Amino acid sequence: MSLLQVQNLRVEFPTRRGTLVALDDVSFEIAPGEVLGVVGESGAGKSMTGAAIIGLLEPPGRIAGGQVRLEGRRIDNLPYEELRRIRGRQIGAIFQDPLTTLNPLYTVGDQLAETMTTHLPIGPAEAKKRAVEWLELVGIPAAAQRVDSYPHEFSGGMRQRVVIALALCAEPKLVVADEPTTALDVSIQAQVIALLKNLAREKGTAMMLVTHDMGVIAETADRVAVMYAGRIIEIGAVREVVKNAAHPYSAGLMGSIPPISHRVERLQAIEGAMPRLSAIPPGCPYNPRCPFVFDRCRVERPELMPAKANRAACWLYAPEEAQRLQESGLA
């Protein structure tokens, strides 16, 4: 059985000028110990998906439909207090900017101990001891002394290690990592990702890794979901999606990764911009930018369907269209 099941998740933001649909019909699963990468442009709904899973959507955002299940148990409609017990204990979270994620007025040891005593049946002394162990585990040198340091006494990379320790210290089964390396120096990013990956593997923790860094995904994820305008438009094994993307948008996204093996004159760019939430076109949301667009794309919205080795929301892969396109000699 999968660890996390998200089914037809829909998130709405009621505004004065009507309801914005931030996430629409988002479905995916994460197996125990699996790393699912979630990629897409800014505003595609990646972080929103993570926030919806842990029940921390910014008001007035709300889950308007669908379900989130953790080990088969529905968690999207739990009362605040019950979901709170799941947060940290069953689902850990890592945020983007380590400079603002830690409370400046408490030592890192206190913050770790507080998280552990909240969720685990241990006393303050044991929590303090484990706090030092966790700092060692995430690679903080001289952990026994640094446990009493305040966040401002650490560098950005070190702080993100502390955040990782905080997310994992109650040994959750799933970690939602929202752009964990975006705010870090490039030289530190690889270290932090490697740490996260190794710790998750060691502890058997599944991970939802939200990022727009395709390199990180290719290196870390088992499967990858590509999001566009609040929907998942392609999902599949990371190898297949990176090397052999089915959806024109994912193909474009992968084409924008600069190859190291040979020189290219120009990087490929995708023309145009992602539509705003208030102006998502009917049919396939990618149709205004898609080079392969045809009539049906502008009218009817595609669901995820088998496409190459993955599943993609694109009419090119509908059997009837494939046949028609073949006949007209386009494909």
Added chain:
Amino acid sequence: MFSFIVSRLLQALPVMLVVSFISFAMFAYVGDPVAIMLGQDFTEAQRQALVRELGLDKPFFVQFMTFLGNAIQGEFGLSYRLSRPVAELIAERAPATLELALCAAVIAMAVGVPMGVYTGLYRNSWLSRFFLTFSLIGVSLPTFLIGILLILVFSVWLGWLPSFGRGDVVRLGWWSTGLLTWSGLKALILPAITLGLFQLTLIMRLVRSEMMEVLRTDYIKFARARGLPNRAVHFGHALKNTLVPVITIAGLQLGAIIAFAIVTETVFQWPGMGLLFIQSVGAADIPVMAAYLMMIAAVFVSINLIVDLLYYAVDPRLRIGRGRGH
């Protein structure tokens, strides 16, 4: 830590010097002390003698240094009005004002902070709206009107509390306290509420806006994402981060209510320094005014020092020199 306190005290020195200079200048420019002391009938010889006796024939700078030297020893001369040593008058009146101001401050903090936290957390509840409306009254009604209304309701109509004076006091050494007798406590309630109401609403509004700000920060979201109970998130993580501005304002306001309890003391005929000051102004009693001015400056300077020390206690980022590498 020690050097921090010393440097703050050194910074306070020029402030005190300037204030004492202004106090001193009052003697020279607000009326002629010789004329005030001599009254209507005097001879030129008497006038000369008094001028010499008071040291007014000496150069300006020497006079100022003498004044400073005396002020440091708490010696401000005789009150023109009451012909008693000023230091004695102030020492007699200070306990009344300090007790009143501290009670007002305690009420303001003890009620204002929880109300601020509540209205910051539950912005749209009807109780929050009620608190905000109520705070508008506190901010906009002048102190004397609040005092008079309270007297009308609780003294005149209900007859529960006295409308003036300090009740019975108990002497503890030179300090006279009204906190140990029933009538003293009863007499304290109305003036303390009157004096503290404005501060209460100010602190409530400040805590509310700071809470709303802090609740939007990443570390609060992260604290929630770690599954910490609401109580820990709101009071441990959020409230503590609002404390620095709250301490600043509360400190300044405490100084303000000690210094400007004048209106409240007048309304309730409270035998404190404010009442002494306003009577002295009426009689152009310059030694009392000068001493009062310097004492208030000293109060503000010490409160500022305490506020700085509290920052230091609350926010580890201000503890320079403690960092162990980056």
